[in-house]
Amino acid sequence: MAKSIDVSDLDIYYGDFLAVEGVNMHIKARSVTAFIGPSGCGKSTVLRSLNRMHEVIPGAHVQGKVTVDGQSLYDSAVDPVAVRRQIGMVFQRPNPFPTMSIYENVLAGNRLNSKKMKKTEADDIVERSLKGANLWNEVKDRLDKPGMGLSGGQQQRLCIARAIAVEPQVLLMDEPCSALDPISTSAIEDLIHELKSDYTIVIVTHNMQQAARVSDETGFFNLKAAGQPGHLVEFNATPKMFANPDNEATEAYISGRFG
Amino acid sequence: MTTAIREPEQQQELPARARTTRVGDAVFRRTALGAALLVVGLLAGVAIFLVIQGLPALDASGEQAYGKPSVWSYVGPLLFGTILSSALALVIVTPLAIGLALVISHYAPSKVAKPVGYLVDLLAAVPSVVFGLWGIAVLAPRMVPIFDWLNDWFGWIPLFAGPVSNSGRTLLTASVVLALMALPIVTAILREIFAQTPTTQQEAALALGATRWEMIRMAVLPYARSGMVAALLLGLGRALGETMAVAMVLSATGAIISFDVISSANSNTIAAAIANNYANAAGLKINVLIFAGLALFVLTFAVNFLGRYVATRGQVKA
Amino acid sequence: MSTTTDLKTPTPDQLEPLMGGTLPRVAPLLVGVCSVALGALAWLLGLSPVVGVVVAWLGYVLGYTVWSRSVEGSRKATDALMRTLMWTAFVLAMLPLVSLIWTVVARGLPVLTPQFLNDDMSGRALLGVGGGIYHAIMGTVMVTAIAAIIAVPIGLFTAIYLVEYGKNNRLAKVITFLVDVMTGIPSIVAGLFAVALFIVVTGDPLPRLGIGGAIALAVLMLPTVIRSVEEMLKLVPDDLREASYALGVPRWRTIVKVVLPTAVAGIVTGITLAIARVAGETAPLLLILGTARVANWNPFEGPVQTLPVYIFQSLGQTTHFKYGEIWTDRVWGAALFLIIIVMSLNLVARIIGKAFAPKTGR
Numbered sequence: 001m002a003k004s005i006d007v008s009d010l011d012i013y014y015g016d017f018l019a020v021e022g023v024n025m026h027i028k029a030r031s032v033t034a035f036i037g038p039s040g041c042g043k044s045t046v047l048r049s050l051n052r053m054h055e056v057i058p059g060a061h062v063q064g065k066v067t068v069d070g071q072s073l074y075d076s077a078v079d080p081v082a083v084r085r086q087i088g089m090v091f092q093r094p095n096p097f098p099t100m101s102i103y104e105n106v107l108a109g110n111r112l113n114s115k116k117m118k119k120t121e122a123d124d125i126v127e128r129s130l131k132g133a134n135l136w137n138e139v140k141d142r143l144d145k146p147g148m149g150l151s152g153g154q155q156q157r158l159c160i161a162r163a164i165a166v167e168p169q170v171l172l173m174d175e176p177c178s179a180l181d182p183i184s185t186s187a188i189e190d191l192i193h194e195l196k197s198d199y200t201i202v203i204v205t206h207n208m209q210q211a212a213r214v215s216d217e218t219g220f221f222n223l224k225a226a227g228q229p230g231h232l233v234e235f236n237a238t239p240k241m242f243a244n245p246d247n248e249a250t251e252a253y254i255s256g257r258f259g
Numbered sequence: 260m261t262t263a264i265r266e267p268e269q270q271q272e273l274p275a276r277a278r279t280t281r282v283g284d285a286v287f288r289r290t291a292l293g294a295a296l297l298v299v300g301l302l303a304g305v306a307i308f309l310v311i312q313g314l315p316a317l318d319a320s321g322e323q324a325y326g327k328p329s330v331w332s333y334v335g336p337l338l339f340g341t342i343l344s345s346a347l348a349l350v351i352v353t354p355l356a357i358g359l360a361l362v363i364s365h366y367a368p369s370k371v372a373k374p375v376g377y378l379v380d381l382l383a384a385v386p387s388v389v390f391g392l393w394g395i396a397v398l399a400p401r402m403v404p405i406f407d408w409l410n411d412w413f414g415w416i417p418l419f420a421g422p423v424s425n426s427g428r429t430l431l432t433a434s435v436v437l438a439l440m441a442l443p444i445v446t447a448i449l450r451e452i453f454a455q456t457p458t459t460q461q462e463a464a465l466a467l468g469a470t471r472w473e474m475i476r477m478a479v480l481p482y483a484r485s486g487m488v489a490a491l492l493l494g495l496g497r498a499l500g501e502t503m504a505v506a507m508v509l510s511a512t513g514a515i516i517s518f519d520v521i522s523s524a525n526s527n528t529i530a531a532a533i534a535n536n537y538a539n540a541a542g543l544k545i546n547v548l549i550f551a552g553l554a555l556f557v558l559t560f561a562v563n564f565l566g567r568y569v570a571t572r573g574q575v576k577a
Numbered sequence: 578m579s580t581t582t583d584l585k586t587p588t589p590d591q592l593e594p595l596m597g598g599t600l601p602r603v604a605p606l607l608v609g610v611c612s613v614a615l616g617a618l619a620w621l622l623g624l625s626p627v628v629g630v631v632v633a634w635l636g637y638v639l640g641y642t643v644w645s646r647s648v649e650g651s652r653k654a655t656d657a658l659m660r661t662l663m664w665t666a667f668v669l670a671m672l673p674l675v676s677l678i679w680t681v682v683a684r685g686l687p688v689l690t691p692q693f694l695n696d697d698m699s700g701r702a703l704l705g706v707g708g709g710i711y712h713a714i715m716g717t718v719m720v721t722a723i724a725a726i727i728a729v730p731i732g733l734f735t736a737i738y739l740v741e742y743g744k745n746n747r748l749a750k751v752i753t754f755l756v757d758v759m760t761g762i763p764s765i766v767a768g769l770f771a772v773a774l775f776i777v778v779t780g781d782p783l784p785r786l787g788i789g790g791a792i793a794l795a796v797l798m799l800p801t802v803i804r805s806v807e808e809m810l811k812l813v814p815d816d817l818r819e820a821s822y823a824l825g826v827p828r829w830r831t832i833v834k835v836v837l838p839t840a841v842a843g844i845v846t847g848i849t850l851a852i853a854r855v856a857g858e859t860a861p862l863l864l865i866l867g868t869a870r871v872a873n874w875n876p877f878e879g880p881v882q883t884l885p886v887y888i889f890q891s892l893g894q895t896t897h898f899k900y901g902e903i904w905t906d907r908v909w910g911a912a913l914f915l916i917i918i919v920m921s922l923n924l925v926a927r928i929i930g931k932a933f934a935p936k937t938g939r
Contacts, residue, residue: 053466058368077599081653085468095459099481108477109467112652159463166467287829291742294734295752298799302755305762305796308773358666366663375671382674384923386857388885389912392892393677404627439673446670470656500763502860503885507892530765530860537864541782545772552769556762563761 002200003069003169004029005050010064011229012042012049014057019045021229023064025219032192032201034211034238037221037253042230043204046221047172050202051087052080068169085109087170088163093179094155096147096162103143105158106130109166125165133161134191153184160191164199171195173203177210189214208254212242220250309553315543316550323543325514325536334551336514340430340526341555344505345498347434347520352441352494357487359442360449365475376450383443391507394436399427399508402435406521417518424523428510431520433528436504441494448493452486453479485569492566500559502530511535529555600648605641612636637661678916685913688906694914698870698882708903710911712872713887717918720787720866720883721856723876724794729848731795732802739803740810741832759800767793768861775865785867787876790883793861798851805847809840842933846926853922857915859885884915 005027012020020042027033035043048054049062052073066073073083096105106126110117117125126143130136135157139150147158156176163171173192177185192201192214205211211218219235234247245251316330327333359379363372403423410421418431460478469477480487511527519525527535533548540548601607616633620626638661646654696709735752743749771793775784813836821831837844867880868890888911894904 051466053462056462056465079599079653081468081470083468084466089462089466091459091462091466093459095457095463097460097463097477097481099484108464109469112467112469112473162463162467281827284827284829287832288742291734291738294731295738295743295748297731298735298752298759298803299755301796301799302759304774305767305770308770308777309766312769312773312776355666355670358663359670362663362667366660367667378671378674381920381923382678384853384857384919385677386859386885386915386919388857388859388888389681389916390677392888392908392912393673393680395892397676397680398673404625408625408627435673439677442670442674470652472656472659473652475659496761500761500765502763502765503889506860507889530763533765533769534860534863545776545782549769549773552763552766556766559761559763560758563757567757 002029002198004200005170005202006065006067007046007050008065010046010049010062010066012045012054012062013060015059018229020049020221021231023232025232025235027200027202028217029069029200030196030198031216032196032203032214034215034218035202035204035221036206036208036211036218037230037233038223039206040230041221041223043219043221044174045230046232047174047202047204048089050170050172051084051089053084053089055080085166086168087172088166088168089172089174090156090159090163090176092175094152094159096150096155096158098146098148100147101144102139102147102150102158105147106161106165108162129161129165130158132164132195133157134187134194135161151184153180153187156180156184156188157191160188160195164195168199170200170202173201175204175206178206185210208242212238218242220245220247220253222249222253309549309556312546313550313553314546316546319543319547324547325544327514330547330550333514333547334529334554336516337527337529337532337551338554338558339516341499341528341530341558343518343520343526344430344434344437344528345495347431348437348441348498349491349495351435351438352445352498353491355438356442356445356449356491356494359446360453361475361479363446363450364453365471365479379443379446379450383447385443387440387501387503388507390436390440391504394432394504394508395428398435399432402427402429402432406431409521418520420519421522423521424510426510426523428508429521429523430509430525433505433509434520436508437498437501440501440504441497444497445490445494448490449483449487452483452490456482485572489566489570492562492569496559496562496566499562500530500555502534505531506534600645604644608637608641608644612640634665681909681913681916684906684909685911688910689913693907693910697872708907710884710887710907710914712869713882713884713911714914715872715874716787716866716869716881717856717883717885717915719874719876720790720794720862720881721852723788723791724798724855725848725852727791728795728798728802728851732799732848733806733844735799736803736806736810737832739807741828741836756800756803759796760804762796763860764793764797764858765860765864767796768864770796771861771865784865785880786878787866787873787881789865790862790881791876793865794855794858797858797861798855801851801854802848805851806840806844809843809847810836812843813839842929845933846930849922849926849929853919853926856922857885857919859889862886863889884911884918887911888915 007023007025007027010020010023011018023046035047037043045054050066050073054060054062062074068087072078096102097108100108103126104111106129107117107122110122110125127136127140130139135154138154139145139158142149147155150158156179160171160176177188180188189210192203195201196216203211203214215238217236218238218241220233220241221230222233223230234241234245234250236246241250242254245254316324319330320328324330324333363376363379367375403425406419406421406423406427406429409419410423413419414421456479460482461474464474464477505528509525509527509531510523511531512524513527514532515524515526517524517526529551533552536544537548612633612635615636616629616631619632620629624632638658641661642654642658645657649657692707693709694714695711696707697712698708739749739752743752771789772784774792775786775789776782778784779786817835817839818831821835822828826834862883863886866883866886868886869880869882873879873881888908891904891908891911895901895908897904
């Protein structure tokens with residue numbers, strides 16, 4: 001299921017404004033890749049460009065190349081809707097659909113394609129996805145209750161369950177723990193470890209300890225100067241990145257001297 | 260709200276300055292209270308005067324009740340016409356307003372959406388008498404071929420039974436004008452509600468691979484549901500109470516009950532009947548018209564109340 | 578959402594999962610041209626133009642949906658269908674509204690001469706010579722101004738009571754409810770109230786006087802004024818009030834010197850919009866103002882003409898075999914001028930709201 005992603009010479013624009021410049025990286029299949037860097041350096045923008053979610057903002061466009069196992073995401077014939085289906089996303093704030101039950105929330109993505117699903121098939125997907133998101137035991141007795149009734153951490157795991165229910169190839173996570181308490185955060189981090197065996201995961205985080213804990217490889221983004229576009233400073237295996245980075249700026253950031 | 264704010268009333272000995280303060284406060288407070296009570300009195304006055312001047316109409320019959328045996332058989336058909344025309348207007352305005360609002364909030368690029376939004380806001384201010392004028396001069400003649408067509412194909416539905424009016428000044432034309440008048444205000448509210456849908460909900464749907472319409476159905480419409488009902492009921496309230504557009508456009512037959520909305524034998528509405536008949540009214544006829552106005556007041560009050568109830572219930576839930 | 582790429586097209590088998598079929602970019606245009614041709618054909622075959630348009634539209638909707646469904650699948654076909662329906666609603670809604678503005682401007686503009694604005698309907702104007710709307714403009718200004726003089730202070734103080742003194746006590750709740758009820762009063766009912774009131778006050782079975790119209794308009798204005806002022810006062814943060822009390826400023830001076838100035842832009846905007854709305858009211862005035870041919874500056878006696886009523890009452894003359902034409906011109910000229918007044922008030926309100934928005938961080 002999992003696939004690798006290649007990014008080459010990627011420039012991202014909002015209208016005329018160049019937000020991120022010259023990104024090159026190879027994201028390995030079945031691994032966790034973390035993006036770190038100071039606020040406004042474009043790491044979320046790069047993450048969103050991996051499933052074309054940045055296009056939600058009018059005027060956003062890219063130059064360069066993003067390929068998933070050799071398939072270009074930005075070819076003119078490629079449908080962004082199909083891209084997003086295969087590359088799932090989890091957001092900063094948990095966003096279950098307020099009018100749907102837990103059960104319906106998990107199935108929201110699947111319902112798009114097959115309106116008439118067999119009850120047993122649907123039950124299977126819900127159970128498998130919620131188990132995959134480590135949420136099954138907590139909610140199995142109240143699947144018909146609204147998703148908004150759960151705690152923040154549970155809601156976020158519900159969103160992860162919703163994302164993996166459609167069996168994507170890649171899972172993008174945009175600061176998935178920044179709105180959560182430490183215990184919920186630790187539950188999500190455990191989950192990321194487990195999901196790694198099935199999915200390619202890319203996670204944006206502000207928290208360097210988190211990056212060090214969960215990721216196999218890390219990309220450090222920074223602004224060249226205030227008002228300049230963001231760029232990828234260094235991309236390396238996480239142990240090397242935190243112990244002995246190649247770049248001085250990376251070392252300065254990681255050791256807390258700026259940012 | 261803070262409860263900590265209280266006037267300093269417990270002081271025992273007042274210096275001169277504190278005394279003027281206290282007098283100033285008292286005067287200001289009483290003025291505000293007086294204004295508030297005046298509003299209560301005014302509304303009570305509206306109800307009381309309408310009842311006092313309307314009740315004598317219960318004795319009216321024959322000539323005094325515009326040729327009907329009693330005031331009820333005069334007001335009844337008018338009530339029917341009012342509800343029929345407003346219901347038709349609601350049927351017309353609902354898809355148009357939802358479509359227009361969604362185009363402005365979700366489909367059109369902002370270069371189109373912004374000016375259109377402004378235009379719609381300004382159109383909400385166009386006086387009803389101008390809508391009526393346009394209805395007679397422009398819309399009514401153009402409705403005739405549409406009526407012909409409706410009559411040819413859907414004549415078996417009582418609404419389009421015909422015979423088709425030559426002038427086009429029928430209840431359906433009036434309903435179209437009512438719908439267009441309600442359109443700007445209903446669209447403005449719907450647009451607001453649609454635009455308030457949290458971005459996170461919309462992104463959640465898109466990230467699951469939803470198309471734009473699927474995103475609207477998954478995230479926007481459920482979020483906006485109670486607000487949509489309230490906005491449409493507000494539009495209905497407007498249509499029920501609207502006078503001039505109907506009084507000008509409709510060539511009414513009188514207080515009759517007729518489901519046929521494209522023929523020249525039309526039901527009339529309460530508001531239009533009052534406007535058209537008032538100039539020649541005298542004696543008990545005035546009371547009959549005031550009684551009809553009272554009935555209209557009760558009806559619009561019920562609709563507005565329902566709209567507010569739906570809106571507040573939605574807020575509590577969300 | 579343009580996407581620029583510098584890629585050569587990859588081989589199709591690689592892309593299989595990412596793209597189902599996609600219609601060519603010119604597809605909407607292609608289907609559009611075919612549908613228009615179809616509609617034209619229907620028209621040429623003797624069907625009415627209305628049917629032609631309907632045929633063309635149906636052709637487009639069906640053609641595009643079926644094509645999209647066969648190539649792109651049902652989900653994208655539904656998406657395309659809904660998009661078409663949305664834009665259809667958009668066009669259907671905008672067409673009459675634009676037509677309305679266009680008609681009024683096109684027919685009214687040639688009529689709007691200085692003479693038309695400065696004449697009244699006395700003397701020979703009643704027949705076919707000259708005549709104008711001076712008296713109606715002045716009547717509109719007078720009646721609306723009196724209505725504002727009545728409604729604005731009452732509305733302002735009521736809102737102050739609700740926000741500053743009431744604070745959810747029982748009277749405030751009752752008033753809030755009653756204001757809701759008042760919002761729903763049909764305008765003609767407000768007119769009937771004024772009539773019923775002055776029948777009792779003057780004893781005249783058919784009272785005709787300007788102040789009656791002003792009272793009817795005030796009844797219609799009040800809820801709008803109270804609501805908008807209330808909203809604005811609620812936006813003023815309590816910190817400001819407390820800061821003022823802490824300086825020993827008495828409560829009423831706090832309201833006058835701190836609260837009201839902070840909210841003044843929003844209040845003025847709300848009041849101006851309320852005035853604009855009642856300036857175009859017809860129905861209530863029709864009942865109590867009667868018909869006047871010259872300006873009447875005495876609100877306590879005799880009929881007064883306003884623009885909306887002038888338009889409505891002149892309508893009956895437009896079918897006159899001899900003078901119909903000039904009456905038609907007058908009606909459109911008056912309608913255009915009325916729109917200009919109302920729209921200017923709206924624009925002014927919006928500009929005030931934008932330019933002097935309270936700097937409270939909201």
